[in-house]
Amino acid sequence: MRGKYLKVCLVFAVGLMFAGEAVEPAYAQVAKGPSGLPLPRFVSLKSKRVNLRIGPGTDYAASWMYLKAGLPVEIIQEYDNWRRIRDADGTEGWVNQSLLSGQRAAIAAPWMKGKGKFVYVNMRREPQSSATVVAKLEPGVMIHIAECNGDWCHAEADSAEGWVAQSEIWGAYPGEAFK
Template sequence: RFVSLKAGRVNSRVGPGVNYSVDWMYMKPGLPMEIIQEFDTWRRVRDADGSEGWINQSLLSGRRTAIVAPWQRGKEARINLLDDPQKDAGIVAIIEPGAMGTIKSCDGQ
């Protein structure tokens, strides 16, 4: 399942606990993460670049966010956001790779 970071400063550790060393510090609230394992109050997560680490659940939010085509960051590319999943759909926005946003369902939730 996917979550996002609550705070603007979140430590990612090499193991599930404060006694494990910090491997990475995230400085971007709302950054999307995929939970790949759970242990007590700790979640092993993977970021959009594929880096993995353990973060305490209190620093994670159920708010769904996304990064647009992170594998194309830094390239001269634009991604068309369509209003429908059809090949003839209208373009709602043109987005640069690496842009981050919040995901909302069609009913506005």
């Protein structure tokens, strides 16, 4: 699979060079799933009780149950109406598409959770590192994302609203922009 991915990226980059456009190191979706949507992509859990199965169907055993609606997950594969997902901890399994939502969410720096020191993700008034800090988010805090510009995401956590650096969350790819 790695060879195919590299070939697709090389063809994509060469095509852009011949088209006279600059190749940017920003986020680019390469693969499309059977649904026609890009793979991988971030979504969130629609229901507050979601079984994670070891295969794509109800005949497969549930290996885990999520108990929080709105949790961000990454779709990495599609099969019929089943989606293979990965969570912020790296756990993978299959979920029926009806239990997923296109609403975007993220988790503040989950890789820093439990590191033994106080590390916070700063939520700022404007999308710039010099802007006023409106909230300090602990690693692992879930946030709702309204939009991302490739460097910053406009987000909401509890009663706080502002901008967080895209590099400090799990739920949006580096360089990904959307509204």
